[in-house]
Amino acid sequence: MRLTQVFPAWRGGAGTVKKPQHVKTKTVKLLYGADGMVLRVPVGAAVLEGKDIPAVTEPTSAVAEALKNPIDSPPLAELIEQKRPKTVAITISDITRPVPNKVFLPPMLDTLNAAGVSDSQIVIIIGTGMHRPSTPEELEILVGGDIQSRIEVIDHTADKPDTLVKVSDGSTMLTTGGSPVSVNRRFAESDFRIVTGYIEPHFMAGFSGGRKGVCPAMVDLAAIERFHGYEALADPRADAGVLQDNPCHEIALRIARTVGVDFLFNVAITRDRRIAGIYCGDLAAAHLAGCKDVAEWTSASIEGVFDLVITNSGGYPLDATYYQVVKGMCGALPALGPDSTLLIVAGCSEGLGEDAYAELLLSYGGEWRRFLADIAEADHIRPFQWDPQMRARVLERIGIEKLRFVSDGIEPETQKRIWATPILGHGDARTRAQRAIDEFVTSNPTARIAIIPDGPYTMLRRQN
Numbered sequence: 001m002r003l004t005q006v007f008p009a010w011r012g013g014a015g016t017v018k019k020p021q022h023v024k025t026k027t028v029k030l031l032y033g034a035d036g037m038v039l040r041v042p043v044g045a046a047v048l049e050g051k052d053i054p055a056v057t058e059p060t061s062a063v064a065e066a067l068k069n070p071i072d073s074p075p076l077a078e079l080i081e082q083k084r085p086k087t088v089a090i091t092i093s094d095i096t097r098p099v100p101n102k103v104f105l106p107p108m109l110d111t112l113n114a115a116g117v118s119d120s121q122i123v124i125i126i127g128t129g130m131h132r133p134s135t136p137e138e139l140e141i142l143v144g145g146d147i148q149s150r151i152e153v154i155d156h157t158a159d160k161p162d163t164l165v166k167v168s169d170g171s172t173m174l175t176t177g178g179s180p181v182s183v184n185r186r187f188a189e190s191d192f193r194i195v196t197g198y199i200e201p202h203f204m205a206g207f208s209g210g211r212k213g214v215c216p217a218m219v220d221l222a223a224i225e226r227f228h229g230y231e232a233l234a235d236p237r238a239d240a241g242v243l244q245d246n247p248c249h250e251i252a253l254r255i256a257r258t259v260g261v262d263f264l265f266n267v268a269i270t271r272d273r274r275i276a277g278i279y280c281g282d283l284a285a286a287h288l289a290g291c292k293d294v295a296e297w298t299s300a301s302i303e304g305v306f307d308l309v310i311t312n313s314g315g316y317p318l319d320a321t322y323y324q325v326v327k328g329m330c331g332a333l334p335a336l337g338p339d340s341t342l343l344i345v346a347g348c349s350e351g352l353g354e355d356a357y358a359e360l361l362l363s364y365g366g367e368w369r370r371f372l373a374d375i376a377e378a379d380h381i382r383p384f385q386w387d388p389q390m391r392a393r394v395l396e397r398i399g400i401e402k403l404r405f406v407s408d409g410i411e412p413e414t415q416k417r418i419w420a421t422p423i424l425g426h427g428d429a430r431t432r433a434q435r436a437i438d439e440f441v442t443s444n445p446t447a448r449i450a451i452i453p454d455g456p457y458t459m460l461r462r463q464n
Contacts, residue, residue: 023042023043023441023445024042024043025040025041025042025043026040026041026042026043026045027039027040027041028041028045028047028451028453029453030310030311030312030315030345030451030452030453030455031312031313031314031315031319031453031454031455031457032312032315032319032345032346032347032429032430033315033316033319033347033349034315034316034347036315037312037345037429037430037433038430039310039430039433039434039437039451040434040437040438041310041437041449041451042441042449044449045449045450045451046302046306046448046449046450046451047450047451047453048300048302048335048450048451048452048453048458048460049300049452049453049454049458050297050298050299050300050454050457050458050459051296051297051298052271053268053270053276053277053297054270054276055270055272055274055275055276056274056275056276056277056278059100059103059104059274059275060103060106060107062275062278063103063104063107063108063275063278064107064110064111066265066278066280067107067108067111067265067280070263070280070281070282070286071279071280071281071282071285071286071289072281072282072285072286073263073280073281073282073285073286076108076111076112076115076194076263076280077111077114077115079192079262079263080111080112080115080116080117080192081115081116083191083192083262084116085117085121085190085191085192086121086191087121087122087123087189087190087191087192088112088117088121088122088123088190088191088192088193088194089122089123089124089125089186089187089190089192089193089194090105090108090122090123090124090125090194090196091124091125091126091127091187091193091194091195091196091197091213091214091217091218092105092124092125092126092127092142092143092196092197093126093127093196093197093198093213093217094126094127094128094129094131094134094138094142094155094217095134095138095141095142095317095320096131096317096318096320096324097197097198097208097317097318098198098269098273098317098318099196099197099198099267099269100198100267100269100273100274100275101142101143101196102143102144102147103275104196104265104267104275104278105124105143105147106147108194108265109122109147109150109151119150119151122151122152123151123152123153123154123186123190124143124147124151124152124153124154125154125155125156125184125186125187125218126142126153126154126155126156127156127197127213127214127217127218128155128156128157128158128217129156129158129216129217129218129224130158130216130221130224130354130383130384131354132354133155133157134155139153154186156184156187156217156218158219158220158221158224159221161182161220163184163185163186164182164183164184164185164220165182165183165184165185165188165189166180166181166182167181167182167183167188167255167258167259168180168181168255168258179222179223179226181219181220181223181255181258182219182220182223183214183218183219183220183255183259184218184219187214187218187259188259192262192263193259193260193261193262193263194261194262194263194264194265195210195213195214195256195261195263195264195265195283196213196264196265196266197209197210197212197213197217197265197266197267198266198267198268198269199266199267199268199279199287199290199291199294200268200269200294200298200456200457201240201241201294201295201298201331201456201457201458201459202240202327203239203240203326203327203330203331203390203456204228204232204233204238204239204248204386204390205238205246205248205249205252206239206240206241206242206243206246206248206249206291207240207241207243207287207290207291207294207295209266209279209287209290209291210253210256210264210266210283210284210286210287210288210290210291211249211252211253211255211256211257211283211284211287212252213256213261213264214252214255214256214259214261215227215251215252215255215256216228216252218259219255221383223255225381225382225383226251226381227248227251227252228248228381228385228386229381229386230375230376230378230381230385230389231247232247232248232251233248233386233389233390234376234389235247240330240331240459241295241299241459241461243288243291253283253284256283257283261283263280263281264279264280264281264282264283264286264287265278265279265280266278266279266280266286266287266290267279267290268290268293268294268297271454271457276297277290277293277294279293295459298454298457298458298459299458299459299460299461300452300458300459300460300461301461301462301463302334302335302450302460302461302462302463303462303463304448305335305336305337305340305448306335306336306340306447306448306449306450307339307340307341307444307447307448307449308340308341308343308437308440308444308447308448308449308450309332309335309336309340309341309342309343309449309450309451309452310343310344310345310433310437310449310450310451310452311328311329311331311332311342311343311344311345311451311452311455312328312344312345312346312452312453312454312455313325313327313328313344313345313346313347313455313456314327314328314454314455314456314457315347315455316347316349318456319346319347319348320347320348320349320350321348321350321351321352321353321354322346322348322351322352322353322407322409322410322418323352323353323354323357323384323387324346324353325344325346325348325405326387326388326390326391327455327456328344328346328452328455328456329342329344329391329394329403330390330391330393330394330456331452331455331456331458331459331460332344332394332452332460333393333394333397333460334460334461334462335450335452335460336394336397336398337397337398338397338398339398339402340397340398340402341398341402341404341440342394342398342402342403342404343404343405343406343423343433343436343437344403344404344405344406344420344455345405345406345407345429345433346405346406346407346409347407347408347409347429348407348408348409348410349409350409351409351410351414352410352414352418353384354383354384356383356384357383357384357387360382360383360384360385360388361387361388361417361418361419362414362417362418364388364419365417366400366417366418366419368388368391368392368395368400368419369392371388371389371392372389372392375389388419391419395419400419400420400421401421402421403419403420403421404420404421404422404423404436405418405420405421405422405423406422406423406429406432406433406436407422407429408428408429412424423435423436
């Protein structure tokens, strides 16, 4: 099975022509923060989006039915009855992923209870990877008060050795050095392990979900860094929609299989974040089934490149930090040629992100070629270096000047140092973004323009 994107050579570019007398327009709503952003574009602009897929009508019943009829696996209840575990660990995604945990966790817990597993035998582990711990407010969003009152809920802590246990010496796990791999102790030592999450296009691992619920979500800090190492991300197959021979996918799958996953529960979601598909059962088979559907649902076909591409970083919670904005940038790559301009909007309500990431990005002051040279020659992996490394794919195509960024969440002076050209001046982010679009159209009335309402949740596919 091969799920892949092909990026043929681009042609074309934006020219400067006379100011148009009149431009008919239409409005398009983009994901931005919690409320979205409505922008006006020429009526001829291409709106690049996937299919409008319906949500399942009875999600609780659909979850219960899926647990009874999983993919390449006995039903969850039957597995529990066979293994009779004393402890069960359930992993969930952290706040950066809009997973409908509150919908599927109750019927999952009901199934476990009915099979003889009490609440006191269950732990829910939030797969934070390298992200910060969850706040009380985020725990309410993730699981709600009712589940917290019943079930122990903890964060994975990749930087605390006493919470980890080594599962491999690393000799066959990673492509970069064969170092040991450790995983969350509570997860590894549980008698039965359930991994949950949702499937979306992922700019380096092909698709999210599946094995990523273990690596990088539940492994040690060093393993996370190697998973995102220079060699893996320098491989062109580390890209959205690609699973075959994708080093990120293969590393994560090997680690997940070594740790052992007894049952996978993944969902696909609609634009308003309701369940559209459920894929549970065998770790690899269920995930692949979901990837096939998500590839079909989220793909948008394009011919050639565009002079202006307008996109976003997925809205809240994904666009809460600038660290995640790179996903929207890379998602637009198939539509970009060397003369294209990319305009990306992102809320960034929490600023740049982790301190180590901010320090790394700001320390280079936009000298991205020097950064690439440094990490290629380094004998160690710097935390968060994968973000600017992936960002450099866009900069290699269009440069910093044509990468335009709009946000209300980052101080203007900081925006000037984050490897993009900020759209500053008077007005809020929507006003500034609209002004930039209008000025571009005035200067380039015949330009090819595209807008991607769902940003990184849409996979662009170039036609041969």
